[in-house]
Amino acid sequence: MDERVLHILWMNGGLSCDGESVALTAATQPSIEDLVLGALPGLPPIELHWPYLGFENGPDGSPDSFLEWFHRAARGDLEPFLLIVEGSVPDEGNKAEGYWSGFGNDPRTGQPITASEWIDRLAPRATGVVAVGTCAAYGGVHAMAGNPTGAAGVPDHLGWEWKSKDGLPIVCVPGCPTHPDNLAETILYLLHQISGQAPMIPLDESLRPRWLFEATVHSGCDRASYYDSGEFATDFGASSCLVKMGCWGQVVRCNVAKRGWVNGVGGCPNVGGICIGCTMPGFPDKFMPFMEDPVAGTPPVTTSDFAPVVRTLRGFTLRVAGRAPVT
Numbered sequence: 001m002d003e004r005v006l007h008i009l010w011m012n013g014g015l016s017c018d019g020e021s022v023a024l025t026a027a028t029q030p031s032i033e034d035l036v037l038g039a040l041p042g043l044p045p046i047e048l049h050w051p052y053l054g055f056e057n058g059p060d061g062s063p064d065s066f067l068e069w070f071h072r073a074a075r076g077d078l079e080p081f082l083l084i085v086e087g088s089v090p091d092e093g094n095k096a097e098g099y100w101s102g103f104g105n106d107p108r109t110g111q112p113i114t115a116s117e118w119i120d121r122l123a124p125r126a127t128g129v130v131a132v133g134t135c136a137a138y139g140g141v142h143a144m145a146g147n148p149t150g151a152a153g154v155p156d157h158l159g160w161e162w163k164s165k166d167g168l169p170i171v172c173v174p175g176c177p178t179h180p181d182n183l184a185e186t187i188l189y190l191l192h193q194i195s196g197q198a199p200m201i202p203l204d205e206s207l208r209p210r211w212l213f214e215a216t217v218h219s220g221c222d223r224a225s226y227y228d229s230g231e232f233a234t235d236f237g238a239s240s241c242l243v244k245m246g247c248w249g250q251v252v253r254c255n256v257a258k259r260g261w262v263n264g265v266g267g268c269p270n271v272g273g274i275c276i277g278c279t280m281p282g283f284p285d286k287f288m289p290f291m292e293d294p295v296a297g298t299p300p301v302t303t304s305d306f307a308p309v310v311r312t313l314r315g316f317t318l319r320v321a322g323r324a325p326v327t
């Protein structure tokens with residue numbers, strides 16, 4: 001096993017709400033404390049350079065500068081490191097002056113270093129690049145039609161076929177925000193892979209960890225049996241299926257309904273919220289308007305044909321199986 005300290009550089013200088021940083025504080029499988037304090041056996045030692053946890057708060061150029069880790073990495077003086085990007089990457093070339101988003105200043109010019117410039121400086125030297133949240137993965141809310149920033153995800157910026165110098169593709173952990181444990185578990189997997197203890201991370205066509213995103217919301221939803229029996233909610237207080245309230249869960253790849261949100265509890269439709277497709281590359285434009293019966297989610301004809309039969313048979317089985325055997 002590679003025993004070198006692995007630095008994790010977390011850059012939240014893209015366009016974002018910091019939701020992924022907040023999400024990571026809620027992770028339990030594993031928790032951020034477990035990862036940082038080396039509580040999990042067999043992992044390489046890590047140093048996390050994350051604005052939420054950074055103790056360095058000195059000015060640029062001082063020995064106590066948080067940004068100095070990023071400058072060192074860009075100079076090639078930090079090896080190995082994993083680059084985590086939070087926030088979408090705006091197009092800085094689409095206007096005459098100014099900038100859309102920056103992360104610290106360039107000591108030579110005193111001018112902000114933009115998010116896209118940081119990615120261009122750091123990605124070629126990184127062991128791997130992880131795009132966390134749907135903004136960093138696919139552009140998210142800033143890439144909606146009409147947004148002037150020209151924002152895109154990291155794969156659009158670097159190229160979907162991009163590979164790190166160590167051969168890792170970009171890894172996307174989408175969600176708006178991303179699920180805390182999906183994020184922590186992906187980091188955990190990459191720590192095992194980078195230290196030579198796990199094979200190449202399996203990714204789907206949208207660069208998401210396959211084991212986390214291959215099933216649909218519907219397949220893990222607490223309300224799926226209501227769908228089968230054709231019981232559809234017409235208000236948000238009901239416990240039945242939410243498809244007619246606008247739930248896209250049947251065609252959205254996300255494990256939140258199965259996994260729960262924090263510590264196994266919650267998960268959008270399980271607790272009464274429709275799925276709006278936030279883990280998907282086309283989010284949000286392709287899933288709008290929210291809260292209307294989605295065409296792709298409308299129960300197929302067969303469901304309405306068979307629903308009364310399913311209800312009758314289930315009722316019969318419930319009555320029969322619920323009786324104690326006569327001896």
Ligand code: SF4
Nearest residue numbers: 221224241242247249
């Ligand atoms: Fe499927 Fe959504 Fe209905 Fe759950 S609420 S059963 S995910 S359509």
Ligand code: SF4
Nearest residue numbers: 254268275276278279
């Ligand atoms: Fe996003 Fe839908 Fe998953 Fe909720 S269930 S996190 S809205 S993709």
